[in-house]
Amino acid sequence: MSLVVYYSSATGNTHSFVDRLGVRALRIESKGESPILDEPYILVIPTYSDNEGRDAVPKAVVHFLNYPENRALIRAVIAGGNRNFGAMYALSGSVIAQKCQVPCLYCFELRGTDDDVYHVRRRLNIFWKQKC
Numbered sequence: 001m002s003l004v005v006y007y008s009s010a011t012g013n014t015h016s017f018v019d020r021l022g023v024r025a026l027r028i029e030s031k032g033e034s035p036i037l038d039e040p041y042i043l044v045i046p047t048y049s050d051n052e053g054r055d056a057v058p059k060a061v062v063h064f065l066n067y068p069e070n071r072a073l074i075r076a077v078i079a080g081g082n083r084n085f086g087a088m089y090a091l092s093g094s095v096i097a098q099k100c101q102v103p104c105l106y107c108f109e110l111r112g113t114d115d116d117v118y119h120v121r122r123r124l125n126i127f128w129k130q131k132c
Contacts, residue, residue: 002024002039002040002041002042002128003023003024003025003026003037003039003040003041003042004018004021004023004024004025004026004041004042004043004044004124005025005026005027005028005037005041005042005043005044005064006018006025006026006027006028006043006044006045007027007028007030007044007045007046007058007060007061007064008027008046009030009046009048009058013046013080013110013111014044014045014046014080015027016111016112017044017080017108017111017112017116017117018044020112020117021117021120021121021124022121023121023124026041028060028061028064029060030058030059030060031060034060034063034064034067034070035064035070036067036069036070037069037070037073038069038073039073040073040074040075040131041073041074041075042074042075042076042077042078042105042124042127043061043074043076043077043078043096044077044078044079044080045057045058045061045077045078045079045080045092045093045096046058046079046080046081046092047079047080047081047082047085047088047089047090047091047092047093048092051088056088056091056092056095057092057095057096058092061092061096065096065099065100071100074096074100074102075102075127075131076097076102076103076104076105076127077092077093077096077097077100077102077103077104077105078093078104078105078106078107078108078120079091079092079093079094079096079104079106079107079108080092080107080108080109080110080112081093081107081108081109082109082110083109089107089109090107090108093107105120105123105124105127106119106120106123108120
């Protein structure tokens with residue numbers, strides 16, 4: 001498996017999910033400079049939006065992807081969300097997938113279940129094998 005880059009807010013939901021994946025990971029911090037990457041990665045992000053879908057992608061992730069080097073190396077996205085928000089559930093994944101023209105591999109709720117972790121690990125293995 002290759003690199004997973006993720007953003008997690010103070011709730012720690014996405015951090016907990018990525019930690020349970022047991023993969024090599026790099027966290028995008030909410031403050032400070034974004035890292036500039038030099039290898040392909042899969043982005044794991046939560047969704048934050050209003051009822052209209054505005055601001056679904058966290059600002060730190062937007063800033064990170066505004067670097068052409070980072071945008072060029074994204075290979076897929078995995079999105080977190082809360083099903084209580086209906087159509088806005090995991091919207092960030094769809095937004096990033098469309099804008100960066102990459103697949104959204106999976107969506108999980110809050111911290112994800114053990115089944116979610118299993119399915120994402122499996123999909124990551126398959127995805128990276130196909131890309132190599």
